[in-house]
Amino acid sequence: MIELMPAEGVFSLIWVLIALPLLGAGILLLGGRRTNSWGPYLGVFTVVGSAVLAVLMLLAMMGQPAEERSVGQTLFTWVFAGSFQADMAFQLDQLSMVFVLLITIVGSLIHIYSIGYMSHDVDKRKFFGYLNLFVAAMLLLVLANNYFLLYVGWEGVGLASYLLIGFWQIKPTAAAAAKKAFIINRVGDVGLSLAIMVMFVTFGSVSFQDVFGQSGEASEGTLTAIGLLLLLAACGKSAQFPLQAWLLDAMEGPTPVSALIHAATMVTAGVYLIVRSNAVFDRAVWAAAAVVLVGLITIFMGAIIGSAKDDIKKSLAGSTMSQIGYMIFAAGLGPIGYVFAIFHLLTHGVFKAGLFLGAGSVMHGMKDNVNMRRYGALRGLMVITFVTFLAGYLAIMGIPPFAGFWSKDEIIHAAFERSWVIGAAAILGAGITGFYMTRMVAMTFFGKARWEDDVHPHESPAVMTVPLVILALGSTFLGMALLFWGNIESWLEPVVGFASGPTTLSSITLMAITLVVVLVGAFIGWRQYGANPVPIEAPRGNWLTRAARRDLYGDLVNEVVIVRPSFALARWLAWFDSAWIDGIVNGSAAFVGGAAGRIRRTQSGFARSYALSMLGGAVLIVAALVLVRLS
Amino acid sequence: MNPANYVVLSAVLFSLGAIGVLVRRNAIIVFMSVELMLNAANLAFVAFARMNGNLDGQVAAFFVMVVAAAEVVVGLAIIVTIFRSRRSASIDEPNLLKY
Amino acid sequence: MTPWLTILAVVPLLGSVIVVLLPKSRPVLAKQLALAISLVTLVLTVLMALQFNGASSDPFQFVESYPWIPAFGISYSVGVDGIGLVLIALAATLVPIVVIAGWRDVDATSGGSVKGYFALILALESMMIWVFAATDVFMFYVFFEVMLIPVYFMIGRYGGPQRSYAAVKFLLYSLLGGLFMLAAMIGLYVVSAQMTGQGTFDYLTLVGLEMDPTTERILFLGFFLAFAIKAPLWPFHTWLPDAASAAKPGTAVLLIGVLDKVGTFGMIRYCLPIFPAASEFYAPVVIGMALVGIFYGAYVALNQNDMKRLFAYSSMSHFGFIALGIFVFTTVAQSGSMVYMVAHGLSTAALFLTAGFLMQRANGSSLIFDFGGVNKAAPVLAGFFMFAALSSLALPGLVSFVGEFMVLLGTFQRYLFVGGVATLGIVITAAYVLRLYQKTMTGPLAVKLVGMPDLGAREVIALMPVVVLTLVLGLFPAPILNVINPAVDRVMTTIAAKDPGPTVSSEGSGR
C-alpha cells in the first residue's frame, strides 16, 4: 500500500480542480437569464482553468519518484458518528491523474465545441451550468479518497447526466429518457451503497487506504460480495448488461454533446470504480469472473445494436456500449487487464469524442436529421468532418497505428493470457466493430445522396471543426504516445500493480489474426452498404436485426419484469390503503355513529319506559350484588 | 304474629306500586302507585321498628308521610298544568322530548 | 443564567396574543408583526444555540425547573440536549419561512381572519418549542396534546374543501394516541410513586426507574402508540394524507416538517431511555412496521395523482427510515435519524412550499394532471421544484443523503438483511419523485397554465434559506453532528446498547 504524500505546492490546489467548475455551475444556474450572454464563456473558462491546473499537477507529479506520486489532501471531517467517519478528503495518484486529465481536457473541448453548437439556444447558460456541474462531479468522483465521498461524485454525475439528457424537456421523449437514466443508475447506486456498508461493517472504515490496507484480512466471501456489489454499481454507470437500457435513450439528449459526455467520460466511471478497487477484485476471483462475463455480453450486445441502428447517434451509442464492454472486460482480467482497461478508456475517450462530434457536425449540416439512410455522399461537402471521422473510424476498428489498435490489441492479448475462449470472443467483437463502423461511414459519406429535399449540407464553423481536428490527431497518435512516450504501464503500475504474464501466443500472430477478422467485418459492411445502394426505407431485416433495432428487447424486459409489476403493486396498495387501512379507521367511526343511532332509540320519550329501565337497573344491581356475594 | 310477615307484605306492596307505575297510563294513578311504594316503606319501617325494638323506624314513618304530602302538592300542581294544557292526564301523551 | 428556553417559548406566545388583539382592519400589520416576532425568535434561538456546549457532560443544558403542580409531583422544567436543540432550531427556522411563504395564502376571500392564521402559527411555534424543551413528562404531554388545537384550527378553518373532515380526523386520531399515552403516563406516575414513595414526572428520575418487565411493556405500548400515530408509522398513517391535502402548504410544512417529528423525537427521548427492556423487546415489531412503511409509502406515492397526498405518503416512507434508525440501536443509525429529521423538515418545506406556489398559479388544483411543461413557463419555479425533489430523494451532497445513508449504514451494521432491503427503497423513491417532476414540469406547457408567472421575489426569499441549509448541511453537517452525537451516545449508554465492531479488526465482537 502506498503512503499518501501531504499535498504541497501545486497539489495544495487539488480542491480547486473541483471548486472551479462547481463555482461556474453555481453562478450559471443561480444567475438566471442575465448570464446568458457571457455565461458560456465563464463555463469554458472554469473547465479550461481546471485543465491547466491538471496539466501543472501532471508535470509536478512526473517530477516525483514513482512511489511518491500519490498525494492526499484532507479538507475537514465530513460525516462522523460512533465509529463511522468519512472525510472530505482527496487522493491524487497516477490513476486519478489520468482521469483528471481525460475529464478536464475532453471536457474543455466539449465546452468549446458547445459554444458554437448551442449558440442559438435560449437556455444555453443552463446548458453550460450543467456541463460544469458534470465536470465537477466527475472530478470529485475520481479524486475522492473514500468510497463515501466517491458516492457523492458518482450520484452527482448521475444528476448532471439526468439534467443534460433532459435538457430539452419540452420533448417528452427526452424527459422520459432522463428519468429512465436516473432510475436505472439508482439501481446501480444500491450496489454502491451496499458495497460501502459491507466495507464499513467489515473494515470499520470506507477510505481507500483502510479498505485496501486491510483487504488481506477479510474473508474471500466478503470480498466477493463487495466485488459483485461494485460490479452492479459499475453496470449502472457504464451501461453494462443488465443495466444497459438507459444509454441508448440517453442519446435523446439535446446534442451529440450530451451523447459524447456520456460516451467519453461518464460511462468510464464504472471502469474507474473497478480499477480503483483492484485490491478487492484481486482476491475475489468469482467477482472478477463476473466482471469478465458482463463485459463480454455487453461487447456483443453493443456491437449488434450498433450494427442495426439507422440513427447515427444511437449506432455510436451501441458502439460505445461495446467499447466500454471491452474496458470492463479488461478490468476483469486482473492486474494485466487494469492498465489496458484504462489505456483503452483513454484512447476510446478521444476517438469516440471525435466520432460523436463528427456525427454532430454532420447533423448540424443535415438539419439535425439523424437518420443515416437520408445521408450519403457527404465526403465531398464536409471534408474536415469526413477526414476527422475517418481517423476515429480507423482508431476504433483498431487499425495500426491508430490509437485504438494499441489499446484493443493489448486487451485481446491479455484475454488470451486468461483463456483462448474469451480471447476468441474478444476478437469476434472486434470483427463486428469493423462491420458496423464501416456501415456507418459508408452510409454517411459514400454512396448516393439520399438527402431530404430542403437539406443543403455544408461544413460546420471553425469553432466546431477545430476540436474535431484536435481529436482526430489524438485518435491517430495518442495510442503510440501513451504507450511509448507516456509509458502508461509503468505509470499506473504503483496503483494497479501491473504484472506482465508469460505470453502463450506471440503478439505478432495475434495482431495479425485480429486485423484479419476486423477487415473481414469491414468488408462485409462495405459490400452491403457501400457497394450496394442503401434503401431509404429500412428493409425488414432478419430476426437479429429486428431485435437489435429494439435494443435487443432490453426495454421490453424491464417493462415486463419490473415497471408493470411495480405499478400494479402501487395501484393495489393504494386501493388497499383506502379500502382497508383507512377503511378500518373510518369504519370504526361509522360503527360508533351507527351504534349511537340505534341506542338513542331506547330513549323513547315515554316516562314509563324510563321507569321500566330504572326498575330493571335496580333488579340488575341487586342481582349483581348477590352474585358477587355468592361468588 | 311474626312481624317479619309485615316486611313481606311491605315488599309485596312495594312491588305492586312499582308495577303500577309501569303499567298505568293515567298520571294520577301512576302517582298514587308511587305513594303506595312510599307507604310500603312506611310499613317496613314500622315493622322493623318492632323487630329492632327501637322507635327510629316509627319516627321515620312520620317523616316519610310528611315528605309524601309535600310530593303530592308539587306533583298535583304539575299534573294539573299538564292536564289543562293537554286535556288528558295520560303520561304517554307528553312525548315531545325523546331520542 | 438567563432562562433561554422560557423566553424562547414565551416570545411567540405573547406575539400571537398581540396579533390576535390587532384590529381586524389591519391584516398587513398582523403579517408584518408575525414575521418580526418569528424572526426575533429565530435570532434568540441562534444566540442560544451558540452558547450550547456540545462537550458538556450533563444531560441537559439551559435547565430551568419550578414546581408547577406539586400535588402530582409535576414541575415546569425545561432543558435541551443536542436533539432537542436541533429540533427547536428547525422549528424556529421554518416558522418565519412559512410566514413569508404564506403571506398571501390567507385573505378575506379565502375565509377566516388573516390575523387569526398568523396568530395560530405563532402559538404553535411556542408550543413546539416547549414540547421539545420539556424535561417533565407531564409537561411534555400537555404540550404534545395542546399542539393539536392550533393545527386543528389551521386545517379546519383555513384548509381546502375537505378541511373539516381532515381536521376532525387528525384531531381524533391524535387524541386516540394521546389518551392511551395519558393512561400510560399516569401508570408511570403510579409506578414511580410505588417505587420511590413519591410520585414524580421528572424525566431523569423516571429514566432511572427499574420496573418489572410486564408493566414496562404495557406502558411502552401506551407511549409508542401515541408516537407511532404522530410520526406517523404504518399502519397508523391514514390521517396524514387527508390532513396534508386539506391543509394550506404552510400548515402542512409545520405539521409534517416539525409537528410529526415530535413522534420520532418522543421515541428516542422517552420510549428508549424510560423503557429500555421493552424497547428491545418490541424492536423487531417496530422495525417491521418501519420497513413496511418505507416501501408501502413509496409505492402508494407512486400511484398518487394529488401532489399533497403524494408528499404525505413519501413523508410516511421517510418516517419509516427515521423510526428504523431509532430502533436498530446503533450510534450511526440514531444520529442518522436525527439528521434525517432535520433533513426531512427542510425537504418537506421545500416540497410543500414550491407545490403551494405552483398550485396558486393553477387556481388551487393539486392534481398532477393539471400541470405539465411548467419548466417552460416558470423555469425558476421548476428549478426549485427540482431541488426539492432531489433533496427528498436524498441526493448525495444534500443533508437528506447524510441522514438516510447513516440510517441505512447503522441498520446494516446490526441487521444485514433489514439494511439491505431498506436500501432498495432509494430506487422507488427516485421513481415516484422523478415521475412527479416529469409529469408536472416537463413536456409541452399545459393549456391552462399559459402565461403563468414565475416565482416572485418574496417566494424566492422564502425558499432560499431552505435550499442553502440543505446544501451547506449536506456538505458540512458537523454543526448538527457535533451537538447530536453526544446526546445519542447518552441514549445508547442509557439503553446499554453497543455498536457491533468491524469484523476484521475485532473478530467475534459484533454480530
Next chain:
Amino acid sequence: MSTLAAVSVDVPFTLPIVDYNAIAPLLILLGAGVISVLVEALLPRGSRRFIQLFIVFGALVASLVWIFTITGIRVVTAEGAIAIDGPALVMQGSILVLAILGALLMAERSVDPSGDVFAARASALPGSEDEKQFTARGYLQTEVWPLFLFAVSGMVLFVSANDLLLMFVSLEVMSLPLYLLAGMARRRRLLSQEAALKYFLLGAFSSAFFIYGVALVYGYAASTQLPQIASVLTAKPGQTSLALIGMALILVGLLFKVAAVPFHQWTPDVYQGAPTAVTGFMAATVKIAAFGALMRVLYVAFGGMRWDWVPMMWIIAGLTMLVGSVIAISQSDIKRMLAYSSIAQAGFILVGVIAASPAGLAGALFYLIAYGFTTIGAFAVISIVRDESGEATNLSKWAGLGRKSPLVGGVFALFMLGLAGIPLTSGFIGKFSVFAAALASGDTWLVIVAVVASLIAAFFYVRVIVVMFFTEPGPQTASVVVPSVFTTIALAAGATVTLVLGILPQPVLELVSNAGLFIR
C-alpha cells in the same frame, strides 16, 4: 304493645346538642327561603323582584362567607344527623358559588325581549289568551326565588347528611323545587311542562326506591345513621343480605340523581325542556350534591362492603361513560347533547368514586368543581344564542357562529375543549386526577374504557367547534344577544375557572386533598 311501652317508658327527654355555628350556612339559606316565601305572599308585585334578588344573593353570599370562617371545623352534630367535615364544606362551598352563578343566569332579564326567562304565570295555559295577557302586561313571576333557595339549602344539607333519613328529607327538599323550576320556561311551555312531569314522576319513583332501601337497611342495622350502619356491618358480617339489598335500592335513588346508566333517561328530556338557566344551575349543583351523598353513603356506611359494590359500580361506570358519549354523538340539539355529555361526565367521576381512596375522593371533588363551572358557563352561552323563536338550541343554527361573533364562539369552544379534557383546561386535570386514583387502586381496565369513552366524547365536543368555526355563517345562523351584567359575570367566571384550573390547579388540588375524608 307492651314492647312499645317498654321502650317508651322513662326515657327522659333531653335537648339534642346542635353545633349551630357549623350548620349556620344551612340555617341562613332556609331562613332566607322562608322570608322570600313571605315576600311573595305579602309584598306588591312591583317591588318583589328587587327584594327577592337582594335576599337570594344576600343569603348565598352570607352563607358562603360563613363557610369560609369555619373551614377548620370537623364535627358530627345534631345527634349524629349532620356531619360537617372537609368534603362537606368543600362541596357546600362549591355548591354555593355555582348557585350564585346559576342565580345570575336566572336573574337575567335582557336576553328575552318579553321579560326574563321564566313564564309570566306558570299556571297559565300555553298559548292561551290570559298567558298572552300576562306576557303583554310584562308580568314577571318571582316565585322561582323561594324555590331556588330551598333547592340550594336542600343540596347544602344533602352533602352533609350523616343519617339516611335526613338524607332522604334533604333529597326531597332539593328535588321538589327543581321539579317545579323545570316547568317554568317562558318559551316552549309544552316541552317545559313535559320535562317537569317526567322529572317529577321518575324522581318520586327513584326516591321511593331510596326510602325503601333505607327501611331495609334500618331493618338490618336498627339505625339510619351511617356510622352506626358501618359499625354494625363490622360487628356482624354474616347475614347481611338485607343490608345488601337495602344498599342496592339506596344506590338506585342516588345513581338516579347523578344520572348514571341505566337511571339516566330522565336527564336529556329534563335538561332540554327546562329553562336553560335552570338546566345550567341544576346540571352543575345537583351533580355535586348527589355525588357527595353517594360517596358519603358508600364510604362511611358501606365502606366495609367495598368488594360487594365495586364490581357492580365498574359495570355502571363503564356503561355510563360509553352510553353517554355514544348517544351524544347523534344529537342535533345542543342542550340535549350537553345532557348526554353530563351523563358521560358522571361516568368519569364514578371512576374516581370507585377508586375508594383519598386520591379518588379528592379527584372526584376536583372533577365535580371543574365540571360545574364549565357546564354552567356552557349553558350561559346557550342562553344568549338566540333567534326570533327564542334560544337557538339546534346545532344547525350554530353554523358559523364562531365567525359571526368570535369572542362568544371562542369561549364556547373553550368550554367544549374543557369538557373534552384537553390539557390546559380544568377538565384535563379532573380526568387526570381520577384516572390517577383509579390506576393507583388497580382499576386498569376501567381506565382503558374511560380512555375510549373520552375519545368518543371528544368527537361531539369538537364537532361543535367544527360547526361554529369551520362552516360559513348562513341566513339561519343564530345571533348572540348582548346579555346584562348578570350573565356576563357567570360567563366570565365559568371561562376563567375553566382556564385557571387547567393551568394552575394546585390551590384547588390542595383544597380538595386537604379536605381529608368523610368523618364517621
